[in-house]
Amino acid sequence: MILEGRVHLPFEYAAGVAASRFLTALRDECKILGARCLSCRFVWVPLSSFCPRCGRDSKDILEIAPVGTLRSWTVIHEQGVHRPFPPPITYGLIQLDGAHSSMVHRILCPEEHVKTGMRVRAKFSEKRVGSILDIEGFEPVREANG
Numbered sequence: 001m002i003l004e005g006r007v008h009l010p011f012e013y014a015a016g017v018a019a020s021r022f023l024t025a026l027r028d029e030c031k032i033l034g035a036r037c038l039s040c041r042f043v044w045v046p047l048s049s050f051c052p053r054c055g056r057d058s059k060d061i062l063e064i065a066p067v068g069t070l071r072s073w074t075v076i077h078e079q080g081v082h083r084p085f086p087p088p089i090t091y092g093l094i095q096l097d098g099a100h101s102s103m104v105h106r107i108l109c110p111e112e113h114v115k116t117g118m119r120v121r122a123k124f125s126e127k128r129v130g131s132i133l134d135i136e137g138f139e140p141v142r143e144a145n146g
């Protein structure tokens, strides 16, 4: 016999030094922080305590441009238990200018207008609380030539 159920397990944990600095910069300054590894020169965002490529913790902390390129995306049409937004939700893999890594966030435009390679810009929430959702999502940017 198999019984189905759900476990609701709210929890809190310390974000740590690097993530706290990243979230504080989002909340207080609308700035996106990343880092450049002093060993392999990899630039990553969001800021974390060690290089995701080589694992070293020596780094320069950088302000990363809020503008980048949509590298990939998908649309979720089903309602999820813990999703913060109603479907459909477009999630994108965004490579901010100057960064080697990409970050996942919401894309703020209708699915029919989303294109891999399009330029996007972070839209910051008016009420920020120290969460990745202090960025509401990324909106398309109209380039001068397109």
Ligand SMILES: [Zn+2]
Residues within 6 Å of the ligand: 037, 038, 039, 040, 041, 042, 051, 052, 053, 054, 055, 056
């Ligand atoms: Zn590295």
